[in-house]
Amino acid sequence: KNEGEDLRPWTPPPAVYGKLQSLLRRRASLIQAKTSLTQSWANDASLKAMFATFIKSIERLDLLVQKKLKEVLREAGLLEEVARCQAIEGIGFLTATALVTAYNRGDFTSGDSYIAFLGMDLRVSDSGQKNGRRYLTKRGCSEVRRLLHNAAMSACRSNAWKEFYNYHRSCGKATTQVLVMLSRKLARIAFALMKNQSEYQSKGAVIA
Numbered sequence: 001k002n003e004g005e006d007l008r009p010w011t012p013p014p015a016v017y018g019k020l021q022s023l024l025r026r027r028a029s030l031i032q033a034k035t036s037l038t039q040s041w042a043n044d045a046s047l048k049a050m051f052a053t054f055i056k057s058i059e060r061l062d063l064l065v066q067k068k069l070k071e072v073l074r075e076a077g078l079l080e081e082v083a084r085c086q087a088i089e090g091i092g093f094l095t096a097t098a099l100v101t102a103y104n105r106g107d108f109t110s111g112d113s114y115i116a117f118l119g120m121d122l123r124v125s126d127s128g129q130k131n132g133r134r135y136l137t138k139r140g141c142s143e144v145r146r147l148l149h150n151a152a153m154s155a156c157r158s159n160a161w162k163e164f165y166n167y168h169r170s171c172g173k174a175t176t177q178v179l180v181m182l183s184r185k186l187a188r189i190a191f192a193l194m195k196n197q198s199e200y201q202s203k204g205a206v207i208a
Contacts, residue, residue: 013105016076020069020101021141024094027065028143034058069097078104085190087200090155098144099190114191118144120184145183152182160202 034055041051073079078100085096108114115121119139156165161182168178193200 011106016072016078017101017105019072020097020104023065023069023072024098024101024143025141027062027069027094028146030058030062030065034062066093069094073097073100081194084193084199088155088186088189088193089158089160089202090151090153091186091190092151092154095144095147095151096190098141098147099187100194102141102144103191103194108191108195111188111191111195115184115187118148118187120145120148120180120187148183148187149179151186152179155182155186 037051038055041047044051070079073082081100081103082093082096085091085099086093091099102118103114105117108117112121117140119142155161156179164182164185165178168181169175173181189200192198
């Protein structure tokens, strides 16, 4: 009841959102199939050469999907936004595209609402005086979270985020926990850049 004034009527997503999301999901299925097949065929030497040719075909299809993504982004005038996000350590073209796609779904009032849309907000399972587990809501598109996870893995090795990663690991947090924290930070920075139409300025090592 208290949130009633903040509720807004549902609006259909812009056409470009549907196009980009569809391409990202198709690519995700392609990569998932490639990974699964590579693992299942790893010990079969009899058809190794033929399988290698097949994998190259998948990789060529992947490049074609990425080319199509760039075409859609260019037509929609969103390549500048993608470049803005790509300036952040660890974020490549695909992750930037996913973040821009999500941003263009609606008018987000804050970084918190954007993070919630990505399904990267925390759900607290407390009961009385007992503090329960914290876990991601995982609403929305799972592909953007997978791409952000990969971006965090890359970012944690950069000079800007290495200290952040090592500090939280030294505090006893698991690798996955720290990568989730870093994923959220990267997404929040990207949101701020898009919201304010500003350019990324790396501040060097970050701990907090």
